Amino acid sequence: MFWELIATLVAGVAAAGLVMLVNRIAGGRLPRWFAPVAAGAVMIATTIFNEYDWYARTSGALPETLVVAQTVEGRAIYRPWTYLWPIVERFAAVDMASARQHPGQPGLKLVDVYFFGRWSPASDVSVLADCPGLRRAVLAEGVSFESDGQIKGVEWVKVADGDPLVGTICGAR
Incomplete structure (x- = not known):
């Protein structure tokens, strides 16, 4: 800046x-x-x-392992030209090098997702994606992993078939 x-x-x-x-x-x-x-x-x-x-x-400037999964465009009345050409204000990138899977749960993938905003510092969060079930969850406190790959205490969010974040994590994009 x-x-x-x-x-x-x-x-x-x-x-x-x-x-x-x-x-x-x-x-x-x-x-x-x-x-x-x-x-x-x-x-x-x-x-x-x-x-x-x-x-x-x-x-x-991102490393090759970070794949942009989703962009968010913005328009503003104080920037009237953005109604013709919207500006990308923030985006999410998946770190494919951080992808982890348990052999007992081949449909689940755990990755780090980074969020970038125009006027805000970058942040990251670990996201668990259930590829066949089309759902995702943010890992927070209270989540535990069992030895067989089962996950306890996770709050799943059901997503649409074309969800860009789950699509990128699961390799559809």
Whole structure:
């Protein structure tokens, strides 16, 4: 976030400097207000670009073992252009290298899922997916694993057939 602020300020100063240079070359024919307006317009454009580019930069920097399972796009009235081109505000990525299975329960997979948000720190949680049963559960306190692979104390959530998180965990995507 700090570097984006610096980049926005530098872009504004560069735009104002370029307008002043063009004005000097043109013999002072441009109006005086043109430099600050150009600086402001470029700063707004830089901010919008950073908003749209955040997802590509963040997901592109992930290790190969992290697979993006789901994105959440957002629209806002104070950003009217998002109604034409929504912005990805957050996404979930599954760490496929962390996938674990018990031989006694081949339909269950345990993975780490990371959640990334535009203006929030990344967080992670362990998710248990029941591939044949189309359900998932977040592992919390009170969950225990038996020696035969049975899991006690887990709260399952039934999901639809096309659930992106379970689909990614189970290999459908």
